[in-house]
Amino acid sequence: MNYERLQQKLSILADAAKYDVSCSSSGTKRKNTQKGLGNAVSGICHSYTEDGRCVSLLKILFTNHCIYDCAYCTSRRSNDTERAAFTVEEVVDLTMQFYRRNYIEGLFLSSGIFKSPDYTMERLVRVAKTLRLEHKFNGYIHLKTIPGASAELIHEAGLYADRLSMNMEIPTKSGLALLAPEKDHEVLKAPLKTVQEQIVVFKESKKQHKHAPRFAPAGQSTQLIVGAAQETDLQIIRLSNHFYKDYGLKRVFYSGYVPMLNDNRLPAIGTPVPMVREHRLYQSDWLLRFYGFDAEEILPDDHPFLDLDCDPKLAWAIRHREHFPVNIQIAPYKMIIRIPGIGTRTAKKIMKARKFTTLTLDHLKQLGCAVNRAKYFVAFRGPNAHLRYLTQDNFRNFVIAQTQTKFSDERHGQLVLF
Ligand code: SF4
Numbered sequence: 414m415n416y417e418r419l420q421q422k423l424s425i426l427a428d429a430a431k432y433d434v435s436c437s438s439s440g441t442k443r444k445n446t447q448k449g450l451g452n453a454v455s456g457i458c459h460s461y462t463e464d465g466r467c468v469s470l471l472k473i474l475f476t477n478h479c480i481y482d483c484a485y486c487t488s489r490r491s492n493d494t495e496r497a498a499f500t501v502e503e504v505v506d507l508t509m510q511f512y513r514r515n516y517i518e519g520l521f522l523s524s525g526i527f528k529s530p531d532y533t534m535e536r537l538v539r540v541a542k543t544l545r546l547e548h549k550f551n552g553y554i555h556l557k558t559i560p561g562a563s564a565e566l567i568h569e570a571g572l573y574a575d576r577l578s579m580n581m582e583i584p585t586k587s588g589l590a591l592l593a594p595e596k597d598h599e600v601l602k603a604p605l606k607t608v609q610e611q612i613v614v615f616k617e618s619k620k621q622h623k624h625a626p627r628f629a630p631a632g633q634s635t636q637l638i639v640g641a642a643q644e645t646d647l648q649i650i651r652l653s654n655h656f657y658k659d660y661g662l663k664r665v666f667y668s669g670y671v672p673m674l675n676d677n678r679l680p681a682i683g684t685p686v687p688m689v690r691e692h693r694l695y696q697s698d699w700l701l702r703f704y705g706f707d708a709e710e711i712l713p714d715d716h717p718f719l720d721l722d723c724d725p726k727l728a729w730a731i732r733h734r735e736h737f738p739v740n741i742q743i744a745p746y747k748m749i750i751r752i753p754g755i756g757t758r759t760a761k762k763i764m765k766a767r768k769f770t771t772l773t774l775d776h777l778k779q780l781g782c783a784v785n786r787a788k789y790f791v792a793f794r795g796p797n798a799h800l801r802y803l804t805q806d807n808f809r810n811f812v813i814a815q816t817q818t819k820f821s822d823e824r825h826g827q828l829v830l831f
Contacts, residue, residue, distance in 0.1 A: 414506070422497040423507065429477040429488055433523055433636060433673060470521040470553065471511050475499055475536055479525030483593035484676045485582065485641045492674065497526065501539045508540075509548055519553025519575075520544070521741060530561030537565055541573035558604040558633075560596070567607050568628075571615075576631035576663070578602045580585065584649045588642025591678055605660045608633045612661065632663030639694060640677055640687040641670035645717035647708065650697050654708040667694040693719040700725055703757055704750050722813050727753040730790055731809045738792035738800055741772050754786030765772040786816050 477488040487494060488772035499507075504522065507757035511517045521538060526533050537556050556574040558567050572579055581600065583589040586598050608629060613627035623643060635656060637649055649667070656662040661777070669691040672682045697719065700706040704726070711725050713732075720728040730753045731738060739748050741763060749760040759781040766772065771794050778784050788799040789812055802811055 415572060419503060423473070423501055425479060425495050425497040426474040426499065427472065430474045430523055432474045432668065449802065470519045470555065471508055471517040472521040475504065475522060475524035476527050478527040481526055481593065481595055483596065484674070485592055485670065486637060487673060501536055504540045505543045505548065508544060509550065512552055520739060521555045523557040526559055530559045531563055531566060534559040534562035534566040534570065536571070536825050538570045541570065545573045546797050558608065560601045560604060562604065563611050564607050565638045567604055568611055571608060571611055571629040572626055574629055576634060577608050577629045578634040580636040582636065582638050583642050584644045584652050586640050588644055592642055605633060605635065609661045634662060634664040636666040636668055639669050639691050640665050646694065647712040647717035650701070650708040650711055651696060653698055654701050665698060669825065689721050690719065693721060693725060697725045705747055726751065727786060727812070731812060734803055734808065737790045737803060739790060740792045742767050742794060752787050752790050754783035
């Protein structure tokens with residue numbers, strides 16, 4: 414093997430993969446079997462580069478050659494960039510060597526599309542299959558499903574990968590038509606539907622046959638680019654909601670667009686990466702998944718952008734003061750979790766504690782509540798002097814001033830995360 418050339422390829426193809434943030438390894442448990450190598454358990458694969466992007470796995474493209482010309486992508490065919498492609502054996506060998514040296518916990522393998530979707534997908538599948546069957550590799554494997562690849566190959570991919578993902582990238586049809594006219598939203602969604610159906614089928618057969626194989630046990634995910642196509646936050650949140658409800662996705666990842674390419678369809682090079690917007694979208698995503706919010710509750714039609722000055726739950730509470738104050742002693746769980754400053758874990762503790770105690774602000778603090786926000790929205794058995802602000806005209810500004818976040822001064826630029 415020519416290690417110098419391999420090193421070059423690694424440098425090119427790891428660099429090309431860094432803008433894909435959908436590499437979380439959460440949600441899987443793969444025990445070491447057959448005296449193989451490695452375990453994949455929740456949370457072991459998370460680390461971040463200095464610009465805040467997750468590179469916890471061996472995160473590479475199989476190739477950055479691509480037959481497509483998506484304006485936002487450094488691998489697009491018209492971009493004058495250095496190209497490379499691994500062989501199946503090279504990716505397998507790198508993964509095993511890195512794993513043995515404890516550099517990585519698993520593999521995140523994406524790819525440009527070369528020759529055809531099936532040609533590319535077949536190679537990704539062969540990597541995972543070789544790792545699992547020949548090398549008994551039990552570490553985490555995340556594979557991309559290539560849009561347009563056959564259902565048979567996607568099926569095979571799910572048998573060997575822990576997670577599958579297919580990046581939608583551009584959230585709106587009009588944005589996609591502008592930036593990637595060769596692509597189509599419905600074609601992109603097709604593999605997501607195939608994977609969802611297979612996950613259901615395999616889960617059913619697992620119930621009946623203990624030894625039935627698992628199919629993409631960590632589910633599937635996608636990534637949306639934020640800020641490349643003039644989409645609104647409401648459009649992004651609606652699409653995420655659609656994916657969670659209709660496609661059973663485990664995660665939607667949001668990636669603030671990093672302007673690197675000269676193209677008058679895109680934000681100019683030097684435009685700040687919308688990191689705070691990305692952060693607010695992640696917070697909204699939590700509201701969808703864990704707090705029972707609908708997309709339209711998070712943002713109304715006539716207000717389609719998230720408030721960058723405060724988190725979306727606080728913004729909702731400020732807009733809907735008619736629901737407050739919430740009586741902490743008797744309100745249902747679904748309302749307790751809507752109180753700003755109270756997360757699901759604290760809400761559960763409150764539900765237990767209030768059976769035995771008449772709760773006060775001090776109790777809430779002890780239970781883990783961010784009382785600097787919650788105090789304006791909760792009622793107790795006794796008086797709460799902070800409630801007098803709730804009906805003030807300038808309530809929003811007042812509350813935001815009192816609950817300054819670490820993002821307040823940096824909302825127009827790149828965040829310093831570490
Ligand atoms: S198909 Fe994927 S790799 Fe190819 S140009 Fe488009 S986004 Fe980039």
